[in-house]
Amino acid sequence: MNQVKIFAPATVANVSCGYDAMGFALQALGDEMVFTKTDSNVVTISKIEGAELPFEADKNVAGVVAKLMLEDSKSDFGVDIQIFKKFIPGSGLGSSAASASGSAFAINQLLGNKYSNLELTKFAMHGEVVACGSAIADNVAAAIYGGFILVRNYQPLDIVEIPSPSELVATIIHPQIEVKTEDARKVIKPEIPIKTAIAQWANVGGLISGLHTSDFDLISRSLVDYVAEPARKHLIPHFDAVKNAAIEQGALGAGISGSGPSIFALSKGVETANNVAEAMNKIYKDKNIDYKIYISRISTHGAKIINSVNASL
Amino acid sequence: MNQVKIFAPATVANVSCGYDAMGFALQALGDEMVFTKTDSNVVTISKIEGAELPFEADKNVAGVVAKLMLEDSKSDFGVDIQIFKKFIPGSGLGSSAASASGSAFAINQLLGNKYSNLELTKFAMHGEVVACGSAIADNVAAAIYGGFILVRNYQPLDIVEIPSPSELVATIIHPQIEVKTEDARKVIKPEIPIKTAIAQWANVGGLISGLHTSDFDLISRSLVDYVAEPARKHLIPHFDAVKNAAIEQGALGAGISGSGPSIFALSKGVETANNVAEAMNKIYKDKNIDYKIYISRISTHGAKIINSVNASL
Numbered sequence: 229m230n231q232v233k234i235f236a237p238a239t240v241a242n243v244s245c246g247y248d249a250m251g252f253a254l255q256a257l258g259d260e261m262v263f264t265k266t267d268s269n270v271v272t273i274s275k276i277e278g279a280e281l282p283f284e285a286d287k288n289v290a291g292v293v294a295k296l297m298l299e300d301s302k303s304d305f306g307v308d309i310q311i312f313k314k315f316i317p318g319s320g321l322g323s324s325a326a327s328a329s330g331s332a333f334a335i336n337q338l339l340g341n342k343y344s345n346l347e348l349t350k351f352a353m354h355g356e357v358v359a360c361g362s363a364i365a366d367n368v369a370a371a372i373y374g375g376f377i378l379v380r381n382y383q384p385l386d387i388v389e390i391p392s393p394s395e396l397v398a399t400i401i402h403p404q405i406e407v408k409t410e411d412a413r414k415v416i417k418p419e420i421p422i423k424t425a426i427a428q429w430a431n432v433g434g435l436i437s438g439l440h441t442s443d444f445d446l447i448s449r450s451l452v453d454y455v456a457e458p459a460r461k462h463l464i465p466h467f468d469a470v471k472n473a474a475i476e477q478g479a480l481g482a483g484i485s486g487s488g489p490s491i492f493a494l495s496k497g498v499e500t501a502n503n504v505a506e507a508m509n510k511i512y513k514d515k516n517i518d519y520k521i522y523i524s525r526i527s528t529h530g531a532k533i534i535n536s537v538n539a540s541l
Numbered sequence: 542m543n544q545v546k547i548f549a550p551a552t553v554a555n556v557s558c559g560y561d562a563m564g565f566a567l568q569a570l571g572d573e574m575v576f577t578k579t580d581s582n583v584v585t586i587s588k589i590e591g592a593e594l595p596f597e598a599d600k601n602v603a604g605v606v607a608k609l610m611l612e613d614s615k616s617d618f619g620v621d622i623q624i625f626k627k628f629i630p631g632s633g634l635g636s637s638a639a640s641a642s643g644s645a646f647a648i649n650q651l652l653g654n655k656y657s658n659l660e661l662t663k664f665a666m667h668g669e670v671v672a673c674g675s676a677i678a679d680n681v682a683a684a685i686y687g688g689f690i691l692v693r694n695y696q697p698l699d700i701v702e703i704p705s706p707s708e709l710v711a712t713i714i715h716p717q718i719e720v721k722t723e724d725a726r727k728v729i730k731p732e733i734p735i736k737t738a739i740a741q742w743a744n745v746g747g748l749i750s751g752l753h754t755s756d757f758d759l760i761s762r763s764l765v766d767y768v769a770e771p772a773r774k775h776l777i778p779h780f781d782a783v784k785n786a787a788i789e790q791g792a793l794g795a796g797i798s799g800s801g802p803s804i805f806a807l808s809k810g811v812e813t814a815n816n817v818a819e820a821m822n823k824i825y826k827d828k829n830i831d832y833k834i835y836i837s838r839i840s841t842h843g844a845k846i847i848n849s850v851n852a853s854l
């Protein structure tokens with residue numbers, strides 16, 4: 229394979245109760261990226277559309293991951309990258325994770341599938357260090373594995389794939405404001421009451437059990453966040469109104485996507501997800517807040533090939 | 542039905558990572574109790590074997606639960622209770638929960654199955670108040686539902702049944718010392734670092750996922766407790782040595798049963814569970830510590846009827 233065009237999904241990290249441990253990938257929203265082998269032995273970035281990101285490979289998330297993998301595999305070729313961002317950085321939908329995991333997935337294709345998904349996640353985590361300063365795995369793992377994932381452990385890294393019921397549909401509203409991950413991290417207290425922690429892990433257990441058995445009522449009852457949401461929701465305009473509107477329209481639950489400002493809701497079926505979108509829509513329209521809205525099933529495979537070229541170019 | 546003899550299982554609460562939220566019931570260890578309808582309209586306790594417990598119904602866990610249920614159901618009969626304790630109070634194996642849930646289960650039989658398992662759990666929780674001062678649900682829910690359970694929420698009470706792989710076998714060693722639940726609670730700090738909490742709920746997610754998929758490696762990796770075990774293990778003689786011996790013999794994991802002093806290990810298959818028992822055995826034998834040891838599969842149904850009499854007595 230000499231050239232591959234791939235889709236790298238947007239992802240929702242945390243998923244209410246699963247703060248810093250869970251994530252899922254979207255089917256209908258994500259970046260497109262083209263990776264082309266070159267004789268140069270270096271990584272170049274020739275095109276970036278849809279966002280202002282560095283062209284210098286060492287400062288670009290996708291570039292850093294690509295360089296690392298070409299070095300690790302002692303490859304005899306270089307790569308040129310073109311990035312077509314379909315959702316903007318700072319949305320809370322894993323923009324840097326899409327670039328990082330998309331790069332890891334694509335380079336692995338060019339290398340003939342040398343690495344496992346776990347290894348790709350580790351490479352992609354280096355991209356997250358460039359983007360936000362820490363090697364967090366929830367978004368990149370979701371983008372690589374697809375579906376719901378649990379980051380059970382970091383050292384060693386242990387990613388658990390959790391089944392996602394096919395009827396599950398996400399509605400996501402992205403108010404066009406910036407919430408810096410750093411600021412969102414600052415409001416989380418370094419210690420939490422043991423009672424809060426117990427309630428949170430009981431909900432993680434309920435959510436994971438509900439995903440395994442397609443028990444939508446249990447999923448709904450478990451989509452509760454006692455830790456991040458109460459601390460962060462003031463950073464997001466009209467969070468409670470949007471969440472309540474979603475739940476009134478039948479959403480199983482709603483919460484902050486990653487560190488925000490996007491708000492996600494999960495529904496059973498497309499019809500409910502559409503009604504939820506309309507209700508979320510109305511809140512921000514009435515308040516004159518710029519926003520984007522997305523409706524998507526859960527991705528079952530994460531990053532994927534759109535097309536590829538095998539002949540030499 | 543005029544008389545029912547029942548089996549009420551011993552239970553392991555917490556299950557390492559699932560502190561105050563998970564539990565499972567044993568198949569081979571539990572109390573026997575006989576409940577007989579009387580014309581008296583009161584609850585009496587005519588026999589207690591195997592432990593020193595109060596005969597006064599208002600002070601006896603089984604008596605309290607029986608009285609409550611007869612009142613709630615406006616029954617026209619009284620009940621006499623005989624209790625045959627097969628494992629002693631203070632073991633960390635849910636002795637009071639066996640009495641409470643056994644009573645709830647048996648009275649429900651005499652009432653013609655009026656109540657759901659959730660309602661029986663709520664009645665049995667009143668017995669736990671008498672026994673230890675707080676209405677904890679993990680042991681009683683495990684004893685009523687059987688298998689693994691998750692207490693997802695208290696208000697309202699929400700019990701989630703988690704599948705237990707049939708090959709799972711518990712080995713339990715009970716050093717003959719007393720650890721008061723109250724003392725064991727005191728050593729748990731009221732606040733924990735958010736990083737510890739995240740690691741704990743990631744393991745809860747892993748354990749529940751592993752139980753759903755019979756992934757024994759994942760169960761093993763997830764049987765980690767960062768919260769109660771480090772704080773409590775000094776209360777249990779040679780805890781680390783016993784745990785390490787169990788794991789060296791192939792146990793998937795080991796930890797404190799409830800608030801101790803019993804130590805449980807989980808293994809795949811009876812042969813490993815036997816080897817684990819021998820290794821645990823040896824530690825306490827060498828150290829001259831009195832102990833009892835049990836090997837048991839996971840109960841699939843919780844409290845159950847041994848036999849019953851339908852004719853008037």
